[in-house]
Amino acid sequence: MALENAFKTGPGFKNSFNVESFGLVQGDAQDDPAVRLLLAAGVLADDVVGSMWGGMGIIESVPKSSEATLGAVIRQATETSCNGFMVMNQANHGVVTPNNGVPQFMAGNGVHYYRLGTGARIPLPISAAVAALANGTTSTTSTQFKWDPVAQVIDVATADGISIRLLKVSPSGNMAAVQDATTKDVNWEDKPMGLFSI
16 A cells, blocks of 8 residues: 655644743753854863762863873862853763762763853853842842852852853753762752853
């Protein structure tokens, strides 16, 4: 029996297609042709403790002259020093295991990141103080922020902070990477996220 019209399509099954979505995924930089070529690559430093994942603050360091490193050496950001954010974009080699749903990178792994000042729009986890800024009157440029390496979130800075702009707060429906304090497993949880222009 021959097909009458091989290219004919019918309606989708009921409730099988989502035409609306909301929420953000930590470290998944938004598509933007103006900044996509500014995606940088580096190697996690040998002294990085544990693992790192997209949406974490980083410090970009110049490699030793004796090292044959392609790109910069990347370390975990501190509360006083942060000059970029790791992203999941083009990070197809992140390690995912049954206990860890978030792609992770260990010392010596290659990672991708955007430097501050590129204008990349990146979803990052936020503190309650940052979430409270979504009141309809706060200017996107009026607040200084900092990376909190203990809580793994962006928080409001009381002194000099990093100059990034909060564009949007998404209170729920998000995928935020959360590390279990005991097992050190990293999995996705629904936590408040902010979309930042870095």
